[in-house]
Amino acid sequence: MSFLNIDSVKERTFDAIVVGSGISGGWAAKELTGAGLRTLVLERGRDVRHITDYPTTMMQPWEFPHNGQLTKEYIDANPIASRCYANREDASHFFVKDAEHPYIQEKPFDWIRGYQVGGKSLMWARGTQRWSDFDFEGPARDGFAVDWPIRYKDIAPWYSHVEKFAGISGNKDGLPQLPDGEFLPPHEQSCVEKHFSQQMAKHYNNTRPVIIGRCAHLTKPQPIHYQQGRGQCQNRSICQRGCPYGGYFSSNSSTLPWAAKTGKMTLRPDSVVHSIIYDEKKGKASGVRVIDANTKQMTEYYARVIFVNAACLNSNLILLNSKSSRFPNGLGNDNGLLGKYMAFHNFRTTISAEYEGFQDTITEGIRPNGSYIPRFRNVFKQETDFLRGYAAGFSGSRMTNVDTAGMGESLKANLMQTKYGNWRVGSHMMGETIPKETNYVALDSTLTDPWGIPQLRVSVAYDDNDEKMIKDFHEQMTEMLTVSGFTNIQTHDKPDKAPGLDIHEMGGVRMGNDPKTSLLNKWNQFHNCKNVFVTDGACMTSTSTQNPSLTFMAITARAANYAVGEMKKKNL
Numbered sequence: 066m067s068f069l070n071i072d073s074v075k076e077r078t079f080d081a082i083v084v085g086s087g088i089s090g091g092w093a094a095k096e097l098t099g100a101g102l103r104t105l106v107l108e109r110g111r112d113v114r115h116i117t118d119y120p121t122t123m124m125q126p127w128e129f130p131h132n133g134q135l136t137k138e139y140i141d142a143n144p145i146a147s148r149c150y151a152n153r154e155d156a157s158h159f160f161v162k163d164a165e166h167p168y169i170q171e172k173p174f175d176w177i178r179g180y181q182v183g184g185k186s187l188m189w190a191r192g193t194q195r196w197s198d199f200d201f202e203g204p205a206r207d208g209f210a211v212d213w214p215i216r217y218k219d220i221a222p223w224y225s226h227v228e229k230f231a232g233i234s235g236n237k238d239g240l241p242q243l244p245d246g247e248f249l250p251p252h253e254q255s256c257v258e259k260h261f262s263q264q265m266a267k268h269y270n271n272t273r274p275v276i277i278g279r280c281a282h283l284t285k286p287q288p289i290h291y292q293q294g295r296g297q298c299q300n301r302s303i304c305q306r307g308c309p310y311g312g313y314f315s316s317n318s319s320t321l322p323w324a325a326k327t328g329k330m331t332l333r334p335d336s337v338v339h340s341i342i343y344d345e346k347k348g349k350a351s352g353v354r355v356i357d358a359n360t361k362q363m364t365e366y367y368a369r370v371i372f373v374n375a376a377c378l379n380s381n382l383i384l385l386n387s388k389s390s391r392f393p394n395g396l397g398n399d400n401g402l403l404g405k406y407m408a409f410h411n412f413r414t415t416i417s418a419e420y421e422g423f424q425d426t427i428t429e430g431i432r433p434n435g436s437y438i439p440r441f442r443n444v445f446k447q448e449t450d451f452l453r454g455y456a457a458g459f460s461g462s463r464m465t466n467v468d469t470a471g472m473g474e475s476l477k478a479n480l481m482q483t484k485y486g487n488w489r490v491g492s493h494m495m496g497e498t499i500p501k502e503t504n505y506v507a508l509d510s511t512l513t514d515p516w517g518i519p520q521l522r523v524s525v526a527y528d529d530n531d532e533k534m535i536k537d538f539h540e541q542m543t544e545m546l547t548v549s550g551f552t553n554i555q556t557h558d559k560p561d562k563a564p565g566l567d568i569h570e571m572g573g574v575r576m577g578n579d580p581k582t583s584l585l586n587k588w589n590q591f592h593n594c595k596n597v598f599v600t601d602g603a604c605m606t607s608t609s610t611q612n613p614s615l616t617f618m619a620i621t622a623r624a625a626n627y628a629v630g631e632m633k634k635k636n637l
Contacts, residue, residue, distance in 0.1 A: 074367070079105040079331070080632075082353055082368040084338050084383065087184025089601040089617040090374035091316030091324075092227065096625035097372070098329040102632075105331045105366055106321075107355060109375070110180030112334040113159075113187070115294075115317040119307030121155040129154050148566055149177045151188045156305040159188050169509055171524035175565035176378060182334050183317040184376060185568065188305045191281045191313050191433070192612035193233050195224050195244045199444055200609035209452050210406065210500045210607050211577040214587035217244065223619035231314040231618065232290050234298075234434070235279030243276075243439040243611070249284045251277045256423045257461040257488045258436045264549035273545065275459060278437040281314035281614075293319050302431040313433070335359055337516045341371060341387040341396050341597060349596045349637075350396070356516045370596045370628050370637050374621070377602035378506060381573040382521045384599070385508050397584055397591035403574060407504040407525050408608045410569040411455070411496035414535045414558045416542045418551035420461070420488040427485055428462040435460035438492070440610040442537065451533035453497040456610040457542070461490035490551065494538045497610045498564075499530050500572050525564050569613055571605035589624040596637045600624050 080102035083093045090106065097104045112118070126133060133154045140147040143163045152160045161178035168176060179185040198217040204210035221244070228247040236251040254262065254277050262275035282298040283290055290296075295311030295318055304313050311318035324330040335358040342365060344351040352367035373380045381404050387396035395403045435458050442454035464486035468479040504526065508519035539556045546554050564570075577583020580592035583606070589598045600621040602613060609616075631637045 077365065078367040079103045080368060081105070081370045081372065081628075082107065082366060083372045083374060084353065084380075085184065085374035085376060085601065086182045086316055086321060086332070087179075087374065087376060087601075088186045088189070088316060088614050089621045090184070090372070091186065091320035092618050092621040093372040093374055093600065093625050094324040094330055095320040096622050097629065098324040098327040100626070100629040101329065102629065103329050103331070104324070105333060105368065106324075107336040107338055107353070107366075108182050108184075108332070108334045109337040109358060109379075110182065110184075110334060112332075113181040113183050113307075113317060115307075115311070115322065116309045119309060120158070122303070122306040122309050124155065145175045146177065148175055149568070150566075151190075151305040153305070155303065156188060159305070159307075166514055167512075168520050169512065169522045171522055172526045173563035174523045174525050175563045176523065177565065177568050178376070182321070182332065183315055186315040187307050187317060189614060190612070191304065192278060192437075193228075193231075193281050193615040194279050194437070194439075194611035195246055196220070196609050196611055196616055197242050197244050199242050200607070200611070203453065203609070204607050207447070207452050211575065211579070211582045213606050214576050214578045214583075219587070220616070220619050220623065223623040224615065226622055227615065227618040229287075230289060231281055231319065232283045232286065232295075233279060233615070234282045234284045236277055238274060238276050240274060240276075240439055242444050246279070248279070249282075249287070252280075252282075252284065252432050252434045253277070254436055255428065255461055256426050257420050257490060258459060260420070260422070261459065261490070261549050262436070265545065268548045269545075273438065273441045275436055275438050278434045278458070280434045282433055283312050293323060295319065298433065300431050300433055302433045304433060337518070338375065338383050339363065339386065339516070339518055340383060341373075342367075343387065343389040343391055343396060343594070345389065345391055350594055356518075358516070361516060369632060370598070372621075372625065372628075373597065373599045373603070374601045377570045377573065378521060378523070380599060380601055380603040381506050382508070382518070384574060385506075386518060396597065397594045399593060400581055400584075402582070403584060404507055405502050405505045405573065406500035406575055407506060407570065407572040408498045408500040408605075409525065409564050409571065410567040410608060410610075411498055411527065411531050411534065411564075412493060412567040413527070413531075413560070413562050414538060414556065415491060415493045416539065416546070416554065416556050417489065417491045418546045418554040419464075420490065420551050422550070423488060426463070442541070449533070449537060451530045451537065452499055454610060455494045455496040455534055455538055457492045457494050457538070459490065459492045461488050463487075464489045490546075492542055494535065495567075495610055495612075496531060496534045496538070497608050499528070500575070500607060501528065504572075506573060525570075527564065569602070569608065571602040571608050571613060574599045574603040575606045576604050577606060588627045589620060598624050598628060
């Protein structure tokens with residue numbers, strides 16, 4: 066019997082374990098298996114295979130029973146999940162229903178989740194901008210968080226590494242606050258976007274650029290993308306369904322199949338990670354406890370190195386639940402900061418306007434990308450009464466008016482006569498929020514989820530800095546649109562829109578130089594548990610104004626390659 070037990074433990078032992086199969090977990094799997102490590106990838110959700118498991122991807126609009134809209138019954142049962150912009154009838158199967166994984170909102174917070182192989186990489190908005198030293202140096206300069214232990218030069222080669230493999234469309238704009246990358250050909254701005262860009266250059270002396278967005282779409286696939294089995298983006302703009310062409314980057318179409326080809330990856334879906342096992346004698350983690358999502362049976366898996374990539378809030382949850390005699394308050398939590406200093410991006414407000422020009426031009430076709438206004442406030446110097454700043458999206462289309470009067474033949478004739486109005490443009494703010502100790506997540510002491518794991522308590526809110534930033538966005542964008550000849554300018558704020566819908570939550574297991582004020586070092590290792598790495602949003606010290614996913618990927622690739630080197634040196 067003892068020999069059978071030894072065989073069982075051997076079957077459950079790997080070189081590396083990756084918790085989570087989303088954007089960062091997929092990259093950890095790719096890098097670790099590529100270095101020859103037998104790697105177990107654990108995903109709490111169901112298996113989703115590229116192409117095979119995208120049930121709506123080739124459906125036509127008329128094939129949806131509710132014209133693509135969520136039903137009232139679904140919205141009533143899922144008031145949180147239904148608020149996500151990408152959750153429509155064609156993609157609701159990729160979103161976690163509210164009742165499936167309960168949590169406690171000490172303050173209103175909309176937690177949007179995708180529990181399946183590939184995670185939210187199937188439904189993400191695909192914006193991919195590099196951070197600059199203005200972002201990595203921000204906390205040290207402004208004093209709003211602890212100093213990042215890395216700078217742009219440390220991560221720049223890894224940005225290039227992931228950009229070439231993932232495929233990023235963009236233009237080399239030469240902006241110090243938004244470094245250029247390894248780009249595929251950019252999408253084209255519409256005439257009204259080009260007009261706005263030209264007017265900004267004229268009136269603000271090129272200090273407020275309006276550029277085409279940078280996004281993870283294969284506008285011109287390279288050999289490395291064909292080797293992945295991916296093809297050119299078809300500009301369908303129904304990406305939330307899953308792309309059968311692999312035209313945008315996802316774990317399912319790219320990193321996970323690449324890792325599988327090595328023969329070194331074992332992918333285990335329906336595996337809810339309960340906690341990380343800490344070996345008191347060896348002074349390091351030895352494995353993870355996993356609950357089968359269906360049978361609720363617990364199993365332990367073992368490895369020399371563990372990467373936690375369960376997405377920010379779930380990574381915090383797992384680590385807080387990883388208690389031992391050495392770490393009674395959660396793995397690595399000697400300083401009591403685990404779960405604290407959460408931050409996010411403020412997407413609460415928008416602005417719209419009209420433009421009376423370009424009457425000879427209409428919107429034709431679809432483009433899965435818009436224009437982008439990089440941060441221009443407090444970049445080179447502090448110039449406002451709030452810290453940090455905001456970026457903004459910008460796009461426009463020609464308004465249409467259809468006459469629905471009449472019946473029968475007259476109605477048909479009216480519907481065929483599309484009348485065009487003015488150009489309509491819109492911009493949304495993406496503001497950097499300040500990490501605060503009062504923004505935190507913690508485990509509830511009594512309530513548990515369906516797997517017997519403590520429910521997560523979330524206490525995250527806007528503050529006065531966010532309100533000042535919103536006011537400035539309204540003022541600056543109104544001025545910018547006015548001098549560019551736009552009319553009917555209207556601001557739209559939703560004070561009751563809770564944090565979370567940005568789906569850019571970060572922090573709780575932040576990086577830093579000092580073990581007294583941070584949890585992870587410059588290589589994303591726990592200061593006091595060196596064989597556990599955290600490289601998803603939980604590791605972020607601050608949020609910048611850029612979309613975070615590209616930085617998650619680059620940080621993960623960097624940390625994974627460092628871990629491989631340390632294992633070869635027998636330091637792990």
